[in-house]
Amino acid sequence: MSTIPIKGTYDFSKIEEKWRTHWQKNKVYKTIGPGEDGFIEGKPKCYILDMFPYPSGAGLHIGHPKGYIASDIYSRYKRMQGFNVLHPMGFDSFGLPAEQYAIEHNVHPAIITEENIDSIRSQLQFLGLSFDWDREIATSREDFYRWSQWIFTQLFDCYFDTDDIWQDGQGRAIHGRAKKIEDLELKFAEGKSYTEADRKILGEFADTSWGALKTADQKAVLNNYRLAYQQEVVVNWCPGLGTVLANEEVTNDGRSERGDFRVYRKPLKQWIMRITDYAARLLEDLDAPLEDRNGSPFALDWPEPIKIMQRNWIGQSFGAEVRFDIIDPMDGEIAGQLPVFTTRPDTLFGATFMVIAPQHPLIDSQKTSYLVPDEWPTNALDGWRGQEPRLDIREAIRKYIDTAATEVAVDQDKKEKTGIFCGIYARNPVNGEEIPIFVADYVSMDYGSGAIMAVPAHDERDHAFALAYGLKIVSVVEGDGQRDDQCYSGSGIAINSPVIGDSAFAINGLKSKEAKNKIIAELTETGLGKEAVHYKLRDWIFSRQRYWGEPFPLATHSEGYSITLDPPVVLPAMDDFRPETSDDPSRPVSPPLHRAGSEWATIEVDGETYQRELNVMPQWAGSCWYFLRFIDPLNSDVFCDKAKEGYFMPVDLYIGGAEHAVLHLLYARFWHKVLYDLDHISTPEPFKKLFNQGMITADAFQDERGVYIDIREVEFRDEVPYERGTDKKLTKSTGKMGKRYKNGLPPEEIGAEFGVDTLRLYEMYMGPLEASAPWSMEGIRGMQRFLQRVWRNFVDQDRLVKIGEGIEPELDKKLHQTIEKVTAHIEGLRFNTAIAALIELNNELVSLDKVPEAIARPFLQLLAPLAPHIAEEIWELADFAGEGVGMQEWPVSDPQKLVEDRVVLPIQVNGKVRDKIEVALSMNEDEIKELVLTLDSVKKHVADVGQIKRFILVPGKIVNIVV
RNA sequence: GCGAAAGUGGCGGAAUUGGUAUACGCGCUAGAUUUAGGAUCUAGUGCCCGAAAGGGCUUGGGGGUUCGAGUCCCCCCUUUCGCACCA
DSSP: OOOOOOOSOOOOHHHHHHHHHHHTTTTTTTOOOTTSOOOOOTOOOOEEEEOOOOTTTTTTOOTHHHHHHHHHHHHHHHHHOEEEEEOOOOOOOOSSHHHHHHHHSSHHHHHHHHHHHHHHHHHHHHHHHHHOOOGBBBBHHHHHHHHHHHHHHHHHHHHEEEEEEEEEETTTTEEEEEEEHHHHHHHHHOOOOHHHHHHHHHGTTTSOOGGSOOOOHHHHHHHTTSSSSEEEEEEEEEEETTTEEEGGGGGGBBTTTTTTTTTTTEEEEEEEOOOOHHHHHHTTTTTTTTEEEOOEOOOOOHHHHHHHHHHHHHHOEEEEEEEEEETTTOOSSSEEEEEESSSSGGGOOOOEEEEEOOTGGGOOTTTOOOOSSSOTTTOOOGGGGGGGGSOHHHHHHHHHHHHHHHSSSSSSTSOOOOOOOOOEEETTTTTTOOOEEETTSHHHHHHHHEEEEEEETHHHHHHHHHHTTTOOOOOOEEOOTOOSSSOOOOEEOOOOOOOOBBBBTOOOOBBBBHHHHHHHHHHHHTTTTEEEEOHHHHHHHOOOOOOOOOOOOOEEEEEOOOOOOSSSSOOOOOOOOOOOSSSSSTOOOOOGGGGOHHHHEEEEETTTTEEEEOOOTTHHHHHTHHHHHHHHTTTSSSSSOHHHHHHOSSSSSEEEEETTTTTHHHHHHHHHHHHHHTTTOOSSSSSSSSSEEOOOOEEEEEOOOOOOEGGGGEHHHHHHHHTTTTTTTTTEEEEEOOOTTOOOOHHHHHHEEEEHHHHHHHHHHTOOOTTOEEOOOOHHHHHHHHHHHHHHHHHHHSSOOOOEEOOOHHHHHHHHHHHHHHHHHHTTHOOOOOOOHHHHHHHHHHTTTSSSSHHHHHHHHHHHTTHHHHHHHHHHHHTTTTSSSSOOOOOOOOOOHHHEEEEEEEEETTTTEEEEEEEEEEEEEEHHHHHHTTTTHHTTTTSSGGOOEEEEEEEEEEEEEEE
């Protein structure tokens, strides 16, 4: 085990230590941007970004840096190609993980976060990653989060003008853009009319002109437009964590992803981001030809599966909004209208009932729209009365609503449909038929209008409900594979619908698509509905009831409206930063900043008293824009200098895990577009090329109680795993590397045993970067052997380089083929095959006494991005000129030397390889045919020439004789 | 249920537009060198039959297109990931 350093052997730890120190001390990888000393005008840039880590207390294991190694190789390669590479690193240090860790270890997050950052930074430096550490940022530092707060004020002080259709440099028409809220105020002052939502808020002042409104009422209207707005919404309240969670932070069985506590639905006033306004643009720009403000075109080069996930998440669907008249059960008059969204307007004639969500205002007894009669209508079937048919109707509905409301946020596997009749009927606009309205929890308030028209013959859910409640099923579409007793949700031909002459909605006999168009046209004509587009995407709840996050730069007036405060709003130092947790979902919500005291919470602005906002922002806030701060991290005047931003953006390569496929990437794109609309930045999208690296998986071992045993405590006897020194047999499983599974190894441990260059190479050699692959302690030795062989090929026992003159033409050809391959493979992020090509070339060098200089230089250059320490060391020993191999120009292959003049041609008979011949590439078909037919191996299978049906020659590739 | 990705030796994996399947590495076998080696070097290594020459088979399974299929088309199986009453 002991490595006695024999003179001249490859002493990786000394070499790596030496170069690591050299790079850091001399700031070799410092990036110089526009306006800074030494900036070279006209030098092309390349912005290579990693998804920054949160500074966990556990530190990094060897699985973490896979993506960082990849981006480092690419960065070093691009530098050698003459690019001004920006390759920064920072820390996502606000948020739950840091706070939870602080709570567990009873240390203040402000302290533990910086400690963790220090240790992770040194881990990253140990790996020889070429970050420019002068640009380090951390989202929890005041000089960073003041700008997160500033961006929030931008979102607060703007609105999305849907009516503005504008053109980008490509001439593409874009619908809607963010504008300053003052523009909207001006429009109102000039007489812009209020929307229905505005009027609702204004109540008795709905007809008052803008100028005559009180400030509070004006602000209340503006809240309807701001991209960051406040609203009481039903949220996922997790008393166990003492905070609200985003939908995506809640698991399928209604528990918190972090901590595994129960989550409840609770109405709460929250700050929300109006991301839905950007749904169409976020969707469109995934594939659109884009252009930055310097006129350079680009398009998103993202993995298709990630684009698909984003498309699904945004969930655009086309259809129609149809308004059904509601009939007041008391007097039979039309009491209002119930708008529904449907993707199948062609099935309107099959709508036999309607369903509304439990939160729908029609059945909210507190609202004026409440229409539930005081008795069960006589024509209501018994089965329509729900679980407790004896209850009177209002009581029964109230009970049903209550149950639905308190139920765990997401209810899985709840296939059987429940619901109850509301006692109210609606009139189908296309045929005047009166149909009952049910309330059921399979319809949710936050999609569409919270109400649906139910077409049991052609919708699975409606079908199930109709069967359970004995409702009419009318088939109106006839299509392939349809069965009488089942619902048919495909398209086909309209049936059981009016024929021409009977109705304006005559669609009988039309194909589904035509029927849709006709219905939509007619609905629009008659004012009963219109074409509509809906999105699954919801607005983004932005408040967290925690301590360790950005405070909102907001304060609230006693009349209820909020104003922005100038950042920074410094997070108050608090000894007790813990959230108030409990098991009781009904306890009032009180964020930790409550305890900062009224001295902090109360603030005076222009002689008026305001209360500071006590929620903080979610962890996403910092990661929505951190890549912009890297460009200009020390600027204290603006979040990012415009000239620098214009030079470095967009990010050319963004490497990170696929777990951020939707949320982080969608949120960051959203903020970016707002900043773009407000002309703070120059690109409509932040990340040009995205790449998701795969995981490194590892075996994990559990004892019979299911307790994980540290992999270092596992030993194998006859291939059976045991806990070291005991008779305890263990069971093996394979999966994610992590602290939980006790199967993660720290990079320092592997680096000390095998060397950092070896570790880097092995992680890249394990397979394609995007794939997951299992760690193997045997496999890594192969890479160590490779580097040892490189060392021995170049350096002798006395630590003298073995570099010579001259070069064999065959080896020269091999060199140029290798340059060609390595360049293409690194460019395509296929490092595994790049390394394989280098191994092949290196194996050719083993038999030589001296490596020709004409090979040595380019070989070390090709190796430098992958294994930088050893490459630098040999380059220095060889006394090659320049400031190190990493500063050399990337080698270029000579196309002349790549040309093959002779080629081995496989000879097939009936598709089976029977022989191989080496021929000059210049030989023509007749010559080859003549030659091939003289071969014994061919004669054996081709009795006589007359049998040959076809003679196929693919020049330079293959010969196939068909007999 | 919907959507996506993947399935190649004992193992990790390679293979532009269909054109020598198994590059490269691990492991294994034999030999060399060495006091020793988890060092190094050389040779071999997909599977089956065969002493050999040689032959047959092989990219999850089954069909198809083609002179020729890991690659294209259809059906099925398995694994992983994402979404999930979205009207």
